[in-house]
């Protein structure tokens with residue numbers, strides 16, 4: 542009898558669910574979010590978004606689908622297999638620009654979410670430049686939870702103080718190398734790199750490239766107006782090679798956040814990395830301007846390499862209604878304030894309360910407002926997936942052979958194959 546009652550209740554629930562669209566059964570009230578946020582700072586920030594979602598959607602069970610490794614290089618192939626196999630998560634982390642618009646949208650994996658932008662009033666509070674990076678043919682395909690700055694050089698303040706090194710508002714390569722020499726002589730490893738995933742050292746090269754060619758050169762390279770085997774690119778490779786001479790010996794065994802840990806522990810002095818690094822410092826209870834400091838990567842003052850994090854709505858999302866609530870939360874003011882304080886990025890909304898953020902975030906918000914905004918190649922915004930892969934591979938080869946001519950040749954060849962020239 543009991544069995545029968547249970548059965549008929551389940552049948553009734555199924556019947557109701559079938560008849561009322563967008564109402565999920567309690568047991569089916571799930572949400573699967575895919576990302577590569579597994580480091581201490583990343584996981585804490587992601588959890589802030591999840592907590593806000595649980596508040597907005599009581600009873601929702603969140604499936605936290607992550608693939609570790611950072612930068613997404615290990616996660617994206619897993620995601621791609623799921624998408625191609627018709628088994629999408631409800632929502633996944635993506636970078637604007639090429640990664641979203643050149644990869645996921647043409648493959649028909651995402652639903653446009655213009656109606657959410659309208660109902661939430663996001664068009665009025667998110668800069669148009671950012672919305673444009675998420676929009677194709679008038680359709681917007683993701684909401685940005687935050688905007689990272691990629692071209693930062695972070696340092697352990699106490700280590701530098703102990704060695705009599707002062708960093709000003711900006712830094713030249715000459716100043717970096719002078720500091721690195723001093724540190725090396727004192728037995729401190731100057732530069733921490735964790736390129737177990739080659740994207741992290743590719744990011745060091747990306748930052749050094751911007752520091753050498755400048756914002757205009759950057760734009761010219763990615764629009765085909767400047768050749769990738771230009772002498773300035775070769776110069777960037779040489780400077781990058783010189784920086785590598787100061788990196789930790791175990792760089793290829795470490796993930797990016799383990800390199801940050803070496804800075805936190807004072808084993809290394811500097812690391813060149815996007816401001817998800819801030820999340821690791823915050824998790825370790827390090828304080829802005831007391832325990833750690835930052836400056837634009839040498840030569841890149843005045844430029845802001847955008848590494849923004851968006852979330853999509855999967856076409857055929859298994860839990861569509863929950864996914865929509867999730868996206869609304871990601872774009873909301875409260876959740877963006879909580880999430881970005883922990884993640885290191887700045888909110889994509891401009892109507893947030895700046896006083897809720899500390900010195901680093903205010904510095905970054907100020908840079909975002911006044912500097913040249915440039916798309917990242919390593920993080921998928923500036924060029925196709927094919928070029929990004931070739932870029933990372935060419936840099937990985939350079940780490941071993943230090944051959945600048947070979948590097949620029951490989952980049953020029955990749956640009957040709959990607960038909961980068963307009």
Ligand code: GAL
Nearest residue numbers: 611612613817848849850920
């Ligand atoms: C980037 C991502 C950031 C951060 C970083 C390291 O691609 O946009 O949010 O997580 O990778 O994992």
